[in-house]
Amino acid sequence: MSEALVKPLRLVRTRRTRTYVWTAAAVLLLALPFYLDRFWLQAGLFAMAAAIGAIGINLLTGATGQLSMGHAFFLAVGAYGYCVFAADGGDGLTGLGLPTWLAAVLAVLVAGVAGGLFSPISGRLSGAYLGIATLALVFIGQHVMFNAHDLTGGANGRDVPPLNLFGLTFDDRELLVAAVPFGSAEKLWYAGLVVLLAGALFARGVLRGRPGRAMNAIRDHRIAAGVIGVPVARHRAAVFVLSSMYAGLAGVLLALVFQRTVPDYFGITLSLEYLAMIVIGGLGSVSGAVAGAVFVSLLPQLLTRYSDALPLVSAPGTGGIAPGEASRYLYGAAVVLVVLFLPGGLVRVAARRRVTTHPGEER
Amino acid sequence: MSTFAEILLNGVSLGSVYALIALGFVVIFRATEVVNFAHASLLLAGGYVTATLHDDIGFWPALLAGIAGAALVGAAVEFLVMRRYRGADHSVLAIVTIGVDILLTTELTRRIGTDVLVMGDPWGDAVLKLGSISLAHTRIAAFVAAALLITAFLLAFRYTSWGVAMRAAAESPETAALMGVRLGRVSLGAWAVAGGLAAVAALFLTVFPTPGLERATSLAALKAFPAAILGGLDSTTGALVGGLLVGITESLATGYQSDLTFLGRGLGDLAPYLVMVAILLIRPAGLFGTKELARV
Structure with a gap:
């Protein structure tokens, strides 16, 4: 963050891009029910x-x-x-x-x-x-x-x-x-x-x-x-x-x-799901919670909808891996991998791409 | 009166099984300071191995295979996941075990499906009559096995070099490491032992009078959590007392269910949690837990 202060121009630029992104997202979200x-x-x-x-x-x-x-x-x-x-x-x-x-x-x-x-x-x-x-x-x-x-x-x-x-x-x-x-x-x-x-x-x-x-x-x-x-x-x-x-x-x-x-x-599964959300998204931040929630709750829906097209996943009751189970594997693994290799979760990854930190700043 | 004695004895037997699970849980906590939420799935893994193998290789070898299997799963979790974590915060590791639990439980419940797997144990539904008290053979076997294992474990914990290393690591990891205790091995051993104990517990949670290993078995295993925490997470004595307390309460609540209908059905499954909440209200560190003291 301190780097951003040193370069005020860059700060203005990120701020402006951020406004654009937010506006675009808002318009998109408002328009979705029509489509x-x-x-x-x-x-x-x-x-x-x-x-x-x-x-x-x-x-x-x-x-x-x-x-x-x-x-x-x-x-x-x-x-x-x-x-x-x-x-x-x-x-x-x-x-x-x-x-x-x-x-x-x-x-x-x-x-x-x-x-x-x-x-x-x-x-x-x-x-x-x-x-x-x-x-x-x-x-x-x-x-x-x-x-x-x-x-x-x-x-x-x-x-x-x-x-x-x-x-x-x-x-x-x-x-x-x-x-x-x-x-x-x-x-x-x-x-x-x-x-x-x-x-x-x-x-x-x-x-x-x-x-x-x-x-x-x-x-x-x-x-x-x-x-x-x-x-x-x-x-x-x-x-x-x-x-x-x-x-x-x-x-x-x-x-x-x-x-x-x-x-x-x-x-109890529901409780675990919520814990998985915040770990995957990023602990301690609002955006992390939202990102994780979207990931964990859309995953089973996506897998259900496209179960025919995906390998390994099949409709419930046909003997293969049901979409619900497949999504539990995915977010269970995501929890483990995120904690071990991406401390900070999905949001942190996005933030890292946006602001390049000093090498010394990272843990 | 005889029903009371019967319920009490059943409760002690059930409690000793919970104590086995809770003991493994406490061992992991003491050795690595990790609260292992994947414990129920270790138990399910052990039970699953025993249940699938007993037809082919006989009951006793299958039981051994189950114990070895669960120990292996526990060790694998430690080796592949826990050891890879480089941070210092142990509550984050607790969350990792939740991820592991989701993975293991999903895989095992998918394999089990809607089936009820029998364990093929030699006791069947035989009942021992002592005067007016009747006790299932499985309950007696559970108590004897649990008592033997717990005694053996406590002796090993006290007198073998493995136990000393484990206690030293729990006391102060850094000092222990300087004294030549290999912390990696200690925590690997703790996970393996906990897995093995859980596999034995899996057997006794799924034999008569319960129908067999099914999806809901992991819910039964969860009752060892209140057992461990109401005794105090860092105390082996606490795990034993907590296990017994949970077993007896559950047994009493189930036995006198007909007198307690105003509280609804299935009270037995709820009782352990109610006891835990009641005890935590009075003693937040559990019955035998060390109260956290800190010098600043």
């Missing part, structure tokens, strides 16, 4: 939801060094919380019938409260210890989802009421925009983009400001952080709460995309 079919829009929406959740866990694991295997639990709290608050109780399950926007907000808050209830543990345990302790959350969550039938609909799950915002309902009633029929996926696409952008900006603010420095200090040297006056336990607990709120938000979005929530989805 892509439903399959890809849904894949994109999964990626957005995953990105929100991954930002949350990256604040916790990447920036603060606290491992969490319980992210799936908070996703579930968000998803089911939304259903409980928004449903009108017509299907015989508990539903409060609140306005759906309020239900979404409340679901995120409930996820935060659930994270707060865990704070006696999340504030005191460090690193991998917390990782194992949070395993408990996944199993408790699964137990509740299967057994609290009135709230969750048991093993069959429950329907998700569509979001309704300013009189616009995000369901499949078609709406023609510029001669393109807009179903739920097209409409949710924009909602997802707005939420993701807001979440990313907020997280960036947290990371760049005072709390972010405190979090990094805790990760790098807990005792030194305590000595210079960072309240370690309070920060750890607070980050845990924030990260669970991100997970809750991701859960709400996922529920809206799926249109039905089932307990099997929110298992």
Whole structure:
């Protein structure tokens, strides 16, 4: 970075290119629903939801060094919380019938409260210890989802009421925009983009400001952080709460995309997937979380779509490697390889190409 | 009363199996300071080798092959992955083991598919009657095997030069290295031993009354994590006590399930985690873990 200061011209140039890149990306993202079919829009929406959740866990694991295997639990709290608050109780399950926007907000808050209830543990345990302790959350969550039938609909799950915002309902009633029929996926696409952008900006603010420095200090040297006056336990607990709120938000979005929530989805595999995302993308940064989330969540979709054309991969049930398994091999291997050979993840690779650092600056 | 005794004995037997798994987990942690999230997949690997080979070469050779196979997988993970990491941060290595776990578990569950593989053990579903208490032979065998292995391990840990090297490396890697302890070998040995112990545990997790080795076996193996952490990750005693505690609670929760229906079905699978959370609330370092003290 210091090199950039020495060469102000170059800084201006990178800034300008960056603006162009961002504008182009924004235009592209806004235009996509007019061109892509439903399959890809849904894949994109999964990626957005995953990105929100991954930002949350990256604040916790990447920036603060606290491992969490319980992210799936908070996703579930968000998803089911939304259903409980928004449903009108017509299907015989508990539903409060609140306005759906309020239900979404409340679901995120409930996820935060659930994270707060865990704070006696999340504030005191460090690193991998917390990782194992949070395993408990996944199993408790699964137990509740299967057994609290009135709230969750048991093993069959429950329907998700569509979001309704300013009189616009995000369901499949078609709406023609510029001669393109807009179903739920097209409409949710924009909602997802707005939420993701807001979440990313907020997280960036947290990371760049005072709390972010405190979090990094805790990760790098807990005792030194305590000595210079960072309240370690309070920060750890607070980050845990924030990260669970991100997970809750991701859960709400996922529920809206799926249109039905089932307990099997929110298992230990999902938690591992989120950890894989942030490691592959890059620990401790917002862009890393987003990059990793896009990679991990689009991979199975890509493999499913093109399974005929790919060697080794075949449709599920035909004896070969199913797309889901193939993608797990790929991201499992990616996790190992990235940590061993690309510390910093995908984002770091991109950054290295952009700014050539002094040889001495690299570890 | 007799049901209580029966449940308790079953719990002790199950607990000793968890203790075996947790012990391997703690050994790896002590030798290398790595929390090994791939432990459940090591166990699955050992069980898979035993289950596929017992038809051809008989049960006992198959069991040995399973132990050797899991030890080999463990050693391979250490040699091919852990050793390649050059950084200093051990929590990053914990994440690497998650990657390894994803790979191994995907491969093994793909091979197992929806099948339930039997282990071909000689005990079958025979039951021993002691008065009004009935105990499955497999449970007795599990307890005896676990007790023998754990004793042998603890003795080796205390008296052999391998054990001394291991403890020295855990105490202070740098000093140990200066004294001529080869740290690479110590950690390779730790991974291999942990794999072997996990393979034995795999056998006893999948024999009667459980139907056999299936995808969900790795979930059963995960219960050794709470066992290890509630005892204290760096304590072998803790692993034993934690294992027993988890086994007994699980057994009690399953046994008295009908009296606890208001808590929902499948409580036995949940109980270990609830115990862990309860203990961590009171003692964050676990029952026997060393409380982290630091001099600045």
